[in-house]
Structures are given as structure tokens and as C-alpha cells.
Amino acid sequence: MIPSDGTVTVGCMNETATFLDGKLLVAMPGMKDPRFDRSVVFICAHSAEGAMGLIINKPATELDFKALLAQLDIEIEGTPQLRRVYFGGPVEHGRGFVLHSGDYRSEGATMEIEGGFGMTATLEVLRDLARGSGPRAALLTLGYAGWGPGQLEQELQANGWLICDADEALIFDSAPEGLWTGAVERIGIDPRLLSAEGGRA
DSSP, X not given: OOOTTSEEEEGGGTEEEEOOTTEEEEEOTTOSSGGGTTXXXXXXXXXXXXXXXXXXXXXXXXXXXXXXXXXXXXXXXXXXXXXXXXXXXXXXXEEEEEEEETTOOOTTTEEEETTTEEEEOSHXXXXXXHTTOXXXXXXXXXXXXXXXTTHHHHHHHTTOEEEEEOOHHHHHHSOHHHHHHHHHHHHTOOHHHHHHHHHTO
């Protein structure tokens, strides 16, 4: 059972961790895994069992939304709501995940996320986006990032990530190349100082 204060004691760490559903993780300079270099990850689910998130600032340059719809035999009606497809992470990279505003819900298929967001991973949401009847704001990724029990907490303790509050404007309106800098600035840190500090590590 989750305690009412939203915290959980992670067994082997003997530390209290706050669940980060609906938050952004911002990679610190010097991230060892190149797949996560300067990445911004939206956390969809976080519990004592682990965490799941979507990288939202790395476009999949080899594929756009129209091409993906064509591969899936989904007919485009009018102007599709999306253009880009993003690399969401190294897990299940052949599967699509749509992070979207909370105005859209697919019965039994949408994960409701703190902060008024949702995540849906069905063909139905892609069909709705293709005909302009999907969520008000959305972002499509292929794959996701996953952490086992206690793994994300250990990375946070090792200063691998910064934590940033999420909002629709930052997530859906930012250009992907500027999202990392925008998130760092949202936290109140000058990105130039952060990069310089990371370069000495």
C-alpha cells in the first residue's frame, strides 16, 4: 500500500524516495549512457517496483508521423495533429506511446498521470490523431525508458538527474533542441554553469 504522503522506503537503499509520476528528469552533463545524453524524460509511472518514462526531446529522424501512419495502414483525413516521432527509450522501441493532454481518454487503455496528462499506447489514438480528433496536445514516441526497483533512486542519489515540474507548454510547445535548456532554466539553473561544472567531473 502506498503511504498517504506519497513516499516509499526502498528496501536495499534504506532511503525514502518520493514518487515522480508526472515529473521531468533532466540528464546531468556527463551522462554515461549516450542514449540519455542531454535527454529530458517524462515519468509516466514510478513506484517501489520501478519506473517508466518517455524521452521527449530526441526526434527519430528516420521516421515522421505520416510515414508511420502509412506503415500501419492508417488513413489520413485532413491534417494530422502530429509531425514528429520521437525516440522514447531503448525498451520496446518498435512500439508507439502517445503522451498527451488530459482531455483525451481511451477506455481501459489510457494511463492517467499526475498533472493532467495521459499516456495511451493503442492504434485507436493514432487513428484519432490522423483524423484530427485526438487530444488537444500530444507527442508520439517509439519505445520507452525503464528502471528496475530502486534503480532510478540510485541514479538520483548519484546526481545523474535533475527533477523538473512538467507543464503542457514546456512539453508540447518547446522545440526538441531547446527542451533540455528550457527545463534546466525552469529549475532555476543557468545551463552554462551546469555544463561547466559537469565538464570538470
